Amino acid sequence: MEHISIGDDIDGYDPAAYDRPSVTVDLVLLASIERQLHALLLRRDQSPQAGCWALPGGFVAIDESLDAAAARVLRDKVGMERAHLEQLYTFGAIDRDPRMRIVTVAYLALLRPEQMARAERAGRVTAATLVGDPLRACNGEGTDLSLAFDHRAILSVARERLRGKIDYSDLAFAFLPERFTLRALQDVHEAVLGTTLNKPAFRRKMLDRGQLVATGDREADASHRPAELFRVRDAAV
Amino acid sequence: MEHISIGDDIDGYDPAAYDRPSVTVDLVLLASIERQLHALLLRRDQSPQAGCWALPGGFVAIDESLDAAAARVLRDKVGMERAHLEQLYTFGAIDRDPRMRIVTVAYLALLRPEQMARAERAGRVTAATLVGDPLRACNGEGTDLSLAFDHRAILSVARERLRGKIDYSDLAFAFLPERFTLRALQDVHEAVLGTTLNKPAFRRKMLDRGQLVATGDREADASHRPAELFRVRDAAV
DNA sequence: TTTACTTATGCGCGCGTCGCATCTATGTCA
């Protein structure tokens, strides 16, 4: 084993000479349901942090890109084929995992309500509601869930990222089916921002943006006047 | 060596059992000089990509956080003690480095002009101008520099990040000395955005924000009416 | 069929922001 300082240049560096961090990806899977943000979590049954809730994650293989690893975890651990995936932030504190040194690249995955419901029915993950500031994760009964490792911080960063991007990007549409009402779009914005918005102003802003196309059809199930269904102009999402 | 699939849970995983990516940090060191963005680059003298220009970087040690690694590279490779450091994005394509599989966490470091000049005088790094869209790196004579690996993509992401954040964060002040004129602040914004801005509107917006404090002093060297010097209210930056 | 209720949709007012043009102030330099 050569003696090359870790501070030396990459050129001439022997990758086997030094211990290196492991690299994982963790997925923050979010959906907007009933004007609230929900995240999919796994209940840990092993030590450490048994009984705590964790984000789905997995190691990055040597022959696999970060994006590919995120897609694989989405497929294998959540049972989902496609979703709006976007890199969020990389967490690399020394003691963030007590078992070994792990650097994790967090990804954000935005789901439609039926995707989240289907993943939950598959039984490997459970949806939790994200509320409050600072962020808490609650189950259906409203009791707080304790989160494993630094996953509460990861969820907080995810929510902050959403809040910062929602009103100038088209990421809100990733939470919605292909055809949706303006009310549903506003619900997504309110769930992400945690506030209420002015309806006529929201309506105008969205329509003036030129990104929405009216389909002429209307929602079917409503017990009131049915709203018009829109879709996104480009094949965004 | 046990046979645990890379897709298995982290629990019960032997970190020595599989090849893992190496983790590095790369630093995008930027300054705003004469209404243009400049970046500090290292000229590679070894294969691969000898003669190309690269970002300063280094491996992340096993007992070192990502932020600490970035600070260490800043100190050891650039000779700089303190700077506004902020994580940018993590690049993990399989073939981004031909020597080995490397996942790199890119950091953004914002420098004041005299910091960049001092680092350049130290002789290890050279400043290049970032111009155009898509981004190009030019030397003093205006000829393009060829960048190593995926470092052009990293620089592009850095510039995009700056453009997205400059008008709602206080990152512009990291480019400026403690006391500065409104004209200098506007120059920073124009360098980052690559556009020209309206002077009275910019002035009003900045002053109305309540973040600036007038010092009462004025710049000294001007061959015209000297502008007032301001500073940031909080010890931001 | 009528009536009450709920929600969608459209219209108009007012405020604050921002771009633009213009004017004044204050320094240097010939």
Add this chain to the structure above:
DNA sequence: TGACATAGATGCGACGCGCGCATAAGTAAA
């Protein structure tokens, strides 16, 4: 002392956006 360059202030107009209100369009109950 006057030309010149830039700082700094002010006023006008367009536009975005919050907000209230009127109206339309459905359902459900009487």
